[in-house]
Amino acid sequence: MKIVMEQKKDSKPLTKQSNIEKENKPVALNIKKLNIYYGDNHAVKDVSFSIEKNAVTALIGPSGCGKSTFLRSINRMNDLIPGARSTGGIIYEDVNLIGDDINVVALRKEIGMVFQKPNPFPKSIYNNITHALKFNGIRSKKKLDVIVEESLRKAALWDEVKDRLHESALSLSGGQQQRLCIARTLAMKPSILLLDEPASALDPISNAKIEDLIMELKKEYTIIIVTHNMHQASRISDKTAFFLNGVLVEFDQTDKIFTNPSKKDTEDYITGRFG
Numbered sequence: 001m002k003i004v005m006e007q008k009k010d011s012k013p014l015t016k017q018s019n020i021e022k023e024n025k026p027v028a029l030n031i032k033k034l035n036i037y038y039g040d041n042h043a044v045k046d047v048s049f050s051i052e053k054n055a056v057t058a059l060i061g062p063s064g065c066g067k068s069t070f071l072r073s074i075n076r077m078n079d080l081i082p083g084a085r086s087t088g089g090i091i092y093e094d095v096n097l098i099g100d101d102i103n104v105v106a107l108r109k110e111i112g113m114v115f116q117k118p119n120p121f122p123k124s125i126y127n128n129i130t131h132a133l134k135f136n137g138i139r140s141k142k143k144l145d146v147i148v149e150e151s152l153r154k155a156a157l158w159d160e161v162k163d164r165l166h167e168s169a170l171s172l173s174g175g176q177q178q179r180l181c182i183a184r185t186l187a188m189k190p191s192i193l194l195l196d197e198p199a200s201a202l203d204p205i206s207n208a209k210i211e212d213l214i215m216e217l218k219k220e221y222t223i224i225i226v227t228h229n230m231h232q233a234s235r236i237s238d239k240t241a242f243f244l245n246g247v248l249v250e251f252d253q254t255d256k257i258f259t260n261p262s263k264k265d266t267e268d269y270i271t272g273r274f275g
């Protein structure tokens, strides 16, 4: 898929990929000196780190510290907010995603997002998945059937809905609706999934199902999840980034962050002293 609208002739590769060498692990996104503003509010401050491929990266930190802002900037959802602007780099496959030449529609297929509150369309389960596919020109019923089943299976929802595909998505439980939203995103064949507190509005059993699903999905996708649930972050993530007032205070292996953080602020946060 082409996310750059028009390749500039003299464009140079933007990545140095130094972290690949350091950690010997493939990198999905390289964040370089990223700053995000809403008017005068400097919401994300000079953030640099890299996000590993096929791993779960958790973003933690007190409310208002910039987690959602950072997450939304990755697939340019911040473009929709008047007054929002960014500088720096979010490098994905040698392309700076915050550049002017990005086809954001293509980008959002490649990097899909799921929000805190399940937001299925008021359509059938089947049509929730096929809506965007049809919009993208896939008309064959056979093809659509295959993608619907595949996406629902990947989202661990198929067995629960296979006999009611033409019922309204709104008849599903909250947890099922959220897995449907994940299935809908997977149908676009993304490589990265952005999840903004995807389980925080759900009951504990649905929450556990989403966690199991994330563990399964990371084999195939790169996952970045915002969570305010410390236990969830420590259970499901490989890497954890701790934000405070828009600053990336600490980024490390999740085990390290939760057992032996390097910074006092991180320790205070994970032990519940603030936030």
Ligand SMILES: Nc1ncnc2c1ncn2[C@@H]1O[C@H](COP(=O)(O)OP(=O)(O)O)[C@@H](O)[C@H]1O
Pocket: 038, 041, 043, 061, 062, 063, 064, 065, 066, 067, 068, 069, 070, 081
């Ligand atoms: N749509 C918006 N318009 C203006 N300011 C916003 C918007 N969303 C967030 N902010 C501001 O950006 C900062 C970070 O917020 P946010 O990214 O939502 O934090 P978090 O997800 O960590 O709770 C806050 O100061 C917040 O007020």
Ligand SMILES: [Mg+2]
Pocket: 067, 068, 069, 226
């Ligand atoms: Mg948020």
